[in-house]
Amino acid sequence: MRHPVLAPICVALAMTVAACQKPGDTDVDRAVQDVLASDESSLTGIMMTVADPDEAIRYFRRLLEEDPDKISARRGLAQSLIRAQRPAEAATAWAAVLRHPDAGNEDRVNYADALIRIGEWDKAEAELDRIPPTFETYRRYRLEAMVADGNGEWAKADSFYETAAGLTTKPAGVYNNWGYSKLTRGDFKGAERLFVTALTYDPGLFTAKNNLVLARGAQRKYELPVVRMTQTERAQLYHTLALTAIKQGDVAIGKGLLEQAIETHPQHFEAAVQARRALEAQG
Numbered sequence: 001m002r003h004p005v006l007a008p009i010c011v012a013l014a015m016t017v018a019a020c021q022k023p024g025d026t027d028v029d030r031a032v033q034d035v036l037a038s039d040e041s042s043l044t045g046i047m048m049t050v051a052d053p054d055e056a057i058r059y060f061r062r063l064l065e066e067d068p069d070k071i072s073a074r075r076g077l078a079q080s081l082i083r084a085q086r087p088a089e090a091a092t093a094w095a096a097v098l099r100h101p102d103a104g105n106e107d108r109v110n111y112a113d114a115l116i117r118i119g120e121w122d123k124a125e126a127e128l129d130r131i132p133p134t135f136e137t138y139r140r141y142r143l144e145a146m147v148a149d150g151n152g153e154w155a156k157a158d159s160f161y162e163t164a165a166g167l168t169t170k171p172a173g174v175y176n177n178w179g180y181s182k183l184t185r186g187d188f189k190g191a192e193r194l195f196v197t198a199l200t201y202d203p204g205l206f207t208a209k210n211n212l213v214l215a216r217g218a219q220r221k222y223e224l225p226v227v228r229m230t231q232t233e234r235a236q237l238y239h240t241l242a243l244t245a246i247k248q249g250d251v252a253i254g255k256g257l258l259e260q261a262i263e264t265h266p267q268h269f270e271a272a273v274q275a276r277r278a279l280e281a282q283g
Helices: 006-020 026-049 053-066 071-083 087-098 105-117 121-129 138-150 154-166 172-185 188-201 206-218 231-247 251-264 270-281
Strands: none
Touching (some): 071 087, 105 121, 154 172, 172 188, 206 231, 251 270
């Protein structure tokens, strides 16, 4: 996304005001600078959120060439690298942000997030430990929960997930992650409850639907849950449930669920067809 109009407008505005001002008119100078600063702030916001990530990276690198100490440009570059799926470079960029004297706790949270994305869990944990407990944000506790999960510290993970869910108005993703944590621990009933909770906040979250089916299938509940789903989703969930049944040795049930997946899908369901062929080949 390019905005070629913004800079010329500001330049024209500056020239127009300058032509009218008298020498020493500091109020006019201040007004021009305020307009320019406001325009740059707006463009920075656009670049950090909705602009093409690669274009945003180029934009913030140009700003840093002009002013290497500009923390907003450092943050913009780091965030844009995350958006561009370049987490290793983003981690380096967030480290540069933290070297700035105006860096804060949220910057450290962002650095920890980038470290987790590249598998540097120990370093991420060390960064989170440096954040005071009084800094309570959804993102901070979501990361704390993930680290605790990775360490097998289940009580801490549960506490952090619960805290994170209470700090956001959209907790579906937190409950889904928490449920998946319970699923990996073998607490299938607990996982099922959390996936249902996730879907109460976001009925369209397919990952939670699929995970819910996994949790139910692990308990040998081979009926689809009563949740909102499209026809295609229903077929995909039958497929997931079928594979779960087959892995648990309930082959006949799994084969029947594959048939339902194939019949339900509005188009050709290749994955289910191949699974059925594989079963038939085994006799």
